[in-house]
Amino acid sequence: MKTNRKSDLAKREERTAYKLLLPALIILLLIAIYPLGQVFYTSFTDRQFASGQETEFIGFDNYRRLLSVTVQQLEPLVDEETNQIVIDEETAKVIYERPIDVLPREPIRYREYRQFNLMGNRYVLGATDVDFIDAIKNTLVFTVTSVFLELVLGLGIALVVNSNFKGKGVTRTAMLIPWAVITVVSARMWEWMLAPNRTGMFNMLLDRFGLTEGSIAFLASSSFQLPAMIAVDVWKTTPFMALLLLAGLQTIPDELYEAAAIDGAGPVKQFFSITFPLLKPAMAVALIFRTLDALRVFDVFQVLLGQSEYSMATYNYFQLIGNRNMGLASAIGVIIFIIIFGFAIIYIKSLGVEMDETS
Amino acid sequence: MNKRIWLSVLMVLVLMFGLLAGCGSPAEEPAEEPTEEEPVEEPSEDEVVITVAAGAVGQELELTQMAAQMYMDDNPGVIVEVLDTPDLAQDRLGLYLQFFEAQSSEVDVYQIDVIWPGDLEEHFVDLYDYGADAVVGDHFPAIVENNTVEGRLVAIPWFTDAGLLYYRTDLLEKYEFDPPETWEELAQQAQTIQQGERDEGNQDFVGFVWQGDAYEGLTCNALEWIASNDGGTIISPDGLITINNDNAVEMIDMAATWVGTISPEGVTGMAEEDARAIWQGGNAAFMRNWPYAYSLGQEDDSAVKDRFDVSPLPAGANGEPAATLGGWQLAVSRYSENPEIAADVALFMASYDMQKMRAVDGSLNPTIMELYEDDDVLEAAPFFGSLYDVFTNAVARPSTASAPNYNAVSTAFFRAVHNVLNGNTDAATALEELELDLQDITGFDIE
Numbered sequence: 001m002k003t004n005r006k007s008d009l010a011k012r013e014e015r016t017a018y019k020l021l022l023p024a025l026i027i028l029l030l031i032a033i034y035p036l037g038q039v040f041y042t043s044f045t046d047r048q049f050a051s052g053q054e055t056e057f058i059g060f061d062n063y064r065r066l067l068s069v070t071v072q073q074l075e076p077l078v079d080e081e082t083n084q085i086v087i088d089e090e091t092a093k094v095i096y097e098r099p100i101d102v103l104p105r106e107p108i109r110y111r112e113y114r115q116f117n118l119m120g121n122r123y124v125l126g127a128t129d130v131d132f133i134d135a136i137k138n139t140l141v142f143t144v145t146s147v148f149l150e151l152v153l154g155l156g157i158a159l160v161v162n163s164n165f166k167g168k169g170v171t172r173t174a175m176l177i178p179w180a181v182i183t184v185v186s187a188r189m190w191e192w193m194l195a196p197n198r199t200g201m202f203n204m205l206l207d208r209f210g211l212t213e214g215s216i217a218f219l220a221s222s223s224f225q226l227p228a229m230i231a232v233d234v235w236k237t238t239p240f241m242a243l244l245l246l247a248g249l250q251t252i253p254d255e256l257y258e259a260a261a262i263d264g265a266g267p268v269k270q271f272f273s274i275t276f277p278l279l280k281p282a283m284a285v286a287l288i289f290r291t292l293d294a295l296r297v298f299d300v301f302q303v304l305l306g307q308s309e310y311s312m313a314t315y316n317y318f319q320l321i322g323n324r325n326m327g328l329a330s331a332i333g334v335i336i337f338i339i340i341f342g343f344a345i346i347y348i349k350s351l352g353v354e355m356d357e358t359s
Numbered sequence: 360m361n362k363r364i365w366l367s368v369l370m371v372l373v374l375m376f377g378l379l380a381g382c383g384s385p386a387e388e389p390a391e392e393p394t395e396e397e398p399v400e401e402p403s404e405d406e407v408v409i410t411v412a413a414g415a416v417g418q419e420l421e422l423t424q425m426a427a428q429m430y431m432d433d434n435p436g437v438i439v440e441v442l443d444t445p446d447l448a449q450d451r452l453g454l455y456l457q458f459f460e461a462q463s464s465e466v467d468v469y470q471i472d473v474i475w476p477g478d479l480e481e482h483f484v485d486l487y488d489y490g491a492d493a494v495v496g497d498h499f500p501a502i503v504e505n506n507t508v509e510g511r512l513v514a515i516p517w518f519t520d521a522g523l524l525y526y527r528t529d530l531l532e533k534y535e536f537d538p539p540e541t542w543e544e545l546a547q548q549a550q551t552i553q554q555g556e557r558d559e560g561n562q563d564f565v566g567f568v569w570q571g572d573a574y575e576g577l578t579c580n581a582l583e584w585i586a587s588n589d590g591g592t593i594i595s596p597d598g599l600i601t602i603n604n605d606n607a608v609e610m611i612d613m614a615a616t617w618v619g620t621i622s623p624e625g626v627t628g629m630a631e632e633d634a635r636a637i638w639q640g641g642n643a644a645f646m647r648n649w650p651y652a653y654s655l656g657q658e659d660d661s662a663v664k665d666r667f668d669v670s671p672l673p674a675g676a677n678g679e680p681a682a683t684l685g686g687w688q689l690a691v692s693r694y695s696e697n698p699e700i701a702a703d704v705a706l707f708m709a710s711y712d713m714q715k716m717r718a719v720d721g722s723l724n725p726t727i728m729e730l731y732e733d734d735d736v737l738e739a740a741p742f743f744g745s746l747y748d749v750f751t752n753a754v755a756r757p758s759t760a761s762a763p764n765y766n767a768v769s770t771a772f773f774r775a776v777h778n779v780l781n782g783n784t785d786a787a788t789a790l791e792e793l794e795l796d797l798q799d800i801t802g803f804d805i806e
Contacts, residue, residue: 011415049460049762050456050457050459078609098793109799195625196625196626197563197623215625217623217624217627217628220571220624220625220628221627221781222783240697306447307449307574307770307773308774317453321449321453322453322767324456
């Protein structure tokens with residue numbers, strides 16, 4: 001810990017610093033804290049979007065509607081005459097009660113999300129808003145997978161363009177093109193490439209190589225939707241990741257590598273003993289940026305999937321614009337905020353990012 | 360430690376602000392872009408600018424711009440700008456709602472869907488105050504009634520729509536079929552033709568294309584299947600939830616068997632224009648679409664020119680053919696700075712001559728009854744005469760019964776159907792769930 005006694009000069013400097021920071025703080029208050037406060041407040045009401053209807057304060061109801069989950073046990077069906085458990089003749093499996101009969105309906109109705117087996121019993125997981133739970137799941141899968149792939153590919157690209165070769169300036173610039181394209185535009189482009197018949201590039205290629213009949217519905221069938229989203233995002237943001245890592249690589253002095261080479265360390269050893277540890281801070285910053293960004297993904301999902309599969313942000317948009325449920329949409333916004341906040345803290349703690357030199 | 364937390368709060372705040380700002384901005388952007396046909400000069404002080412938010416499906420935008428030009432030629436003091444809006448109905452609604460929430464005077468005249476008057480009436484003026492009573496009697500009474508809320512005429516009918524079956528006359532002749540009268544016949548014919556054409560080398564040929572993406576268009580399509588099999592209209596006009604019945608289950612299960620057989624896998628991602636692209640390229644035997652696709656199909660660059668015709672949609676085993684009522688109206692914003700002129704523009708665009716032009720050039724169905732007897736119109740779109748009954752008997756979506764919750768009802772419905780089409784569940788389970796969802800949304804009783 002630092003000492004509490006400070007010199008007069010230091011105190012004066014500190015005061016000047018606060019005065020200089022004041023305008024920035026005021027702007028932050030106006031453009032970030034105020035609207036966010038408004039969102040927090042609205043999330044406790046039943047406000048309607050673009051409507052003159054009166055707004056009422058409803059406490060935590062919006063949150064309850066979004067997040068309530070329950071687990072109920074499903075009993076095996078029993079034949080009334082023989083008192084024996086009913087077994088499906090074809091699959092030889094026990095038939096259970098239907099979740100729709102088991103899940104509670106008051107005060108809010110629970111819908112089936114998943115069924116699972118545990119210690120020989122069958123359970124159903126019910127949620128009041130299955131779509132939102134799905135949206136959270138989609139967003140998390142999307143975030144973890146795409147950021148991981150971007151990190152691996154970005155690191156590879158950064159290492160390549162960091163070496164000395166002819167035309168490296170051009171390569172570095174060209175590599176940024178996907179990142180510079182507006183997301184909605186690149187999403188449309190991908191929409192054409194992913195078209196469900198042979199007018200789409202991927203179906204055409206798959207057909208040309210005789211792998212499929214050229215009619216895979218990448219954007220409409222559930223098993224391809226998320227992978228397609230991840231592919232679009234990886235294509236688009238890998239250059240950004242590479243750029244951040246490249247900046248980190250360039251701060252590593254060449255002398256270290258020279259010394260290591262003299263001591264007999266090969267390229268692999270050099271990478272793990274010099275590059276990797278010295279790159280960690282840059283990597284941490286890049287990871288935080290990308291993760292927090294990926295968690296609020298909106299444009300790719302909205303353009304490519306619309307109402308058929310949601311991310312947290314597109315579900316928010318749907319509740320606000322489609323259903324005009326401004327209160328509920330605000331609650332979703334707050335939940336997204338909390339999830340992102342959680343991620344930020346985990347990252348900053350676990351990666352040991354030095355944000356403040358004196359601490 | 361504390362400082363780290365504060366720093367992360369700060370970062371999250373900045374990021375969140377980006378998210379919120381990102382959600383809000385698209386409304387303003389399209390307004391800035393000048394369309395090609397606009398005069399370049401800046402409006403002088405005594406000139407009034409009227410902005411019309413209009414659709415751009417098929418030829419709609421060009422036709423609206425032509426009408427705007429004609430109005431400007433007659434009224435030198437007025438500049439009519441046409442704002443291009445998204446193709447998908449609920450994207451368009453989203454854009455409009457942002458204008459309404461801000462009470463913006465940016466747009467004066469809105470093109471609104473037949474299902475919106477009930478939900479949006481508070482944002483529009485009463486056109487009876489601006490001379491609509493003189494013309495309202497010429498339009499279809501059912502649509503006028505749909506657009507009237509508590510005695511106020513919130514929108515003037517502009518064009519009407521009903522789902523039609525487009526079929527290839529040359530292929531039906533080749534395989535010796537008559538236009539199908541039931542869905543089962545359609546499936547059989549589509550299967551035969553698809554197989555035959557593929558064997559002859561057109562690998563991309565499909566039997567039947569329709570609108571299966573998860574959006575309002577799927578509600579229209581699925582309502583036609585169900586209504587044509589005597590399965591009701593989701594919610595009955597007197598406010599009972601009727602969707603969970605055997606006839607509806609039967610039809611939705613049947614439609615699910617089309618996906619991947621007579622229709623491509625990708626049909627569950629198709630909207631009107633996606634289906635038309637396949638059809639107009641000559642790669643489909645049947646298509647379900649609105650009348651606008653007729654005149655586009657007859658254009659010179661169309662592969663199906665003079666090789667197709669339209670008929671009423673097929674019926675289910677237990678019912679009569681049904682077509683969903685669509686169509687668009689023009690409404691004048693309450694927040695307009697010049698409501699008189701805006702109303703005049705709206706009434707001009709919906710007038711006899713303009714509707715005639717749109718019918719002849721764009722095969723957009725007039726809402727003025729007399730136009731169905733006009734020789735020029737019948738020559739350009741002969742089916743207006745022969746399918747007159749389809750247009751007058753079209754089945755309305757339950758928008759009046761479920762207002763102001765129609766959008767939530769429709770979304771729950773098309774998502775449930777989409778799930779069945781994708782094979783995630785079967786129709787009986789999906790509709791049983793849907794019935795309870797609709798009860799949660801509307802509070803209505805289940806039949």
